[in-house]
Amino acid sequence: MSQFDIEFTFDDNTITASPGQSVGAALLAANLRSLRQTRFNKNKRGVFCGIGVCFDCLVVVDGIANQRACIVEAKSGMKVQTQVGSNA
């Protein structure tokens, strides 16, 4: 595997990533910082702690909500979506 071999989608964007890179890191590298919207005011949130403790970077990965973008490793073919509220 060489660098940036991995390709996944975030909403309508195609994103490339290096092996081992998290979804959150790849999205930031693509200048996409806003990953979810809060439940009540729909405020934008993104990666904050970067190590899996703050839960501010929640996204929907392959239909499963509440995944921490900073922890989930980017894989080819992943479908990542902005999480709105609790995605309920």
Next chain:
Amino acid sequence: MHNVVIIGAGPAGLSASLAAAAAGAPVLLIDSNPRLGGQYWRMSADDFQDQHNQHFDLDTGLLLINAVKARKEIEVWSGAQIWSATNKDGKNTLRVIYQGKERIVNTENLILCTGAYDRTLPFPGWDIPGVMTPGGVQSLLRPLPATTTRLPASTPCPFKSD
């Protein structure tokens, strides 16, 4: 049945696992990251370039990681999330999401090696996307080829990328 359950696979958790296994205890090592090493030796993909320039004392890290992998007494659950930990009458119960399923782990011998993270004091704008902790920035840069990143720091050290 595991005799000792250890939470966290960083330097402390790896060392504790090896010590318990060496004493003959079956060990369950639970960690949230995809790979062993914790935040301290946060590993990117196994087949991805030499990572020595990204870590302090990676030799020790690899020694511990490989030793843990080699010990059959140590069962490893990487990528696991513990959502509840309770203690009643000296018995600990963990509820763990691992490989998409909830597992309930009971143990009398629980070792917490959960490490440290940035303590952030709130300030106006700290929740704007793009504002990150220094630890977060460091972890996001880790799997990339060697780059020079300068982080101007004072106390406190809020960091906003622009």
